[in-house]
Amino acid sequence: MDKKPTTRKGPHFCSLRYGLALIMHFSNFTMITQRVSLSIAIIAMVNSTQLRGPVNASIEDHWIDTLNNQSSSIKEVNTRGMAWTGQFTIWAKWAPPLERSKLTSIAGSGAAFGSFIILCVGGLISQALGWPFIFYIFGSIGCVCCLLWFTVIYDDPLNHPCISIREKEYIVSSLTQQSSSPRRSVPIKAMVRCLPLWAIFMGFFSHFWLCTIIITYLPTYINTVLHVNIRDSGVLSSLPFIAASSCTILGGQLADFLLSRNLLSLIAVRKLFSSLGLLLPSLCAVALPFVASSYMTTIILLILIPGTSNLCDSGFIINTLDVAPRYASFLMGISRGFGLIAGIISSTTTGFLISQDSESGWRNVFFLSAAVNMFGLIFYFTFGQAKIQDWAKERPLTRL
Incomplete structure (x- = not known):
């Protein structure tokens, strides 16, 4: 039987592990700003060439969409994918079970905050100083x-030179139920047959489908549907x-509160x-699509989509730390894969649909996104679990 996570209190917001969460927040902030910077710079570069002739206007949209999609995909593979997997390796050894949602959400929120900053000031920087300054x-x-990363981040609390003895003991004792032995070969066959893992994968697929559309096409939607100028569109x-x-x-914070007060079980929270x-x-x-005539209602809904979508960070997104x-x-x-x-398919599909007909295209984009989300939700709700799987448990070495 799985051991229940310890409820013994340890040092909190002045502790080293929260400092690590802030550095990871800063790292995610940096990665997303560098990703979105390219999209903003492309628009600025294209706008600077518009006076060359009418031919440029006819190819502008195609060029922007193509470069945006390519840059999003390439950077997702080369930066955020590797960085996120590295962060979860660290949290597997640094995050007590009752603080996983808190710590990972502090770190993960850097991406959303970075998107806010770069979209807010990127256009202003390009206008005032020129696009290279972005x-x-x-x-x-x-x-x-x-x-900061190379100086402060260590693989585990046992080897960190600056951690207090009290915090080290608290983290180690809270993770005693997890494996500390050298890792053996990855049980690929067991993973492929594991439905709780597939539930996580389908959750990621659904979540990133809509998120990629929002990140890539939100400025376009605001500009074409709400008819807002480029500067205000960025804000x-x-x-x-x-x-x-x-x-x-x-x-x-809410997820860990529900767990620490035993108000809901771990799987119920996820x-x-x-x-x-x-x-x-x-x-x-x-x-x-039904409120497009109302400027304020449209803005409110556009604000709510990414906000409510990020509640998944306390759900299936950190579920791998529970099951394996x-x-x-x-x-x-694999999850981010x-x-x-999903991001490649959704961004390509969105570009195709809105190029056929803007009004009906956006409607089909949002309906399709909702259908994909519902598929992921039903699949996760049916097969999702939060207990350590048998193939991921510690097994003592035996000699014949």
Whole structure:
């Protein structure tokens, strides 16, 4: 029988593990700003060439969409994918079970906060200083982030030179139920047959389908549907991500509160936040085409979609730490692979649909996204679990 997570209190917000969460928040902030910077710079570069002739206007949309999709996919593989898997390797050894939602949500909220900042100030920087300064500024922030990461981040609390004895003992004792032996070969066959893992993968696929559309096409939607100029469009596009950052942190706090007070079981918490994170944005997306005539209602719904979607961070997104903490990094890589596939398909599909007919195209985009989210929700709700799987448990070595 699985051991119940310890409820013994340890040092909290002044502790080293919360410092690590803030550095990871900063890292995710840096990665997303560098990703979105390219999309903003492309628009600025294209706008600077519009006076060359009418031919440029005819190819502008195609060029922007193509480069946006390519840059999103390439950067997702090369940066966020590897960084996220690395972060989950660290949390498997640093995050006490009753603080996993809190710590991972603090770290993960950096992506939404970065989206808010870059969309809010990226256009202003390109207008005031020129588009190259977007890369100069946020590239410099990335260099500072690297220095912090290499200086402060360690694989586990046992080897960190600055951790207090009290915090080290608390973390180690809270993770005694997990494996501490050298990792054996990855049980691929057992993983392939594990429905709780497939539930996580389908959750990632559904979640990233809509998230990629919002990140990539939100400025386009605001500009073409609401007819807002580019400068104001950047500011409006940033608002949903401050809501997403806030919901990520608040969701993590609430999830761990429910667990620490024994109000809900671990699987109930995971399914609750997964349901909220997939159902609520779907409802908002389906409602968008019907309120297009109302500027304020449309803005509110666009703010709610990323905000409520990030409640998944306390659901299936950290579920690999529950079902297979030994292989959390490996499984997170696979999970984000499913998310990447969803992002490529959804962004390509969106570009095709809105190029055929803008009004009906956006409606079909949102309806299709809601359908994908509902599929992921039903699959996760049916097969999701939160107990350590048999193939991921510690097994003592025996000699014949």
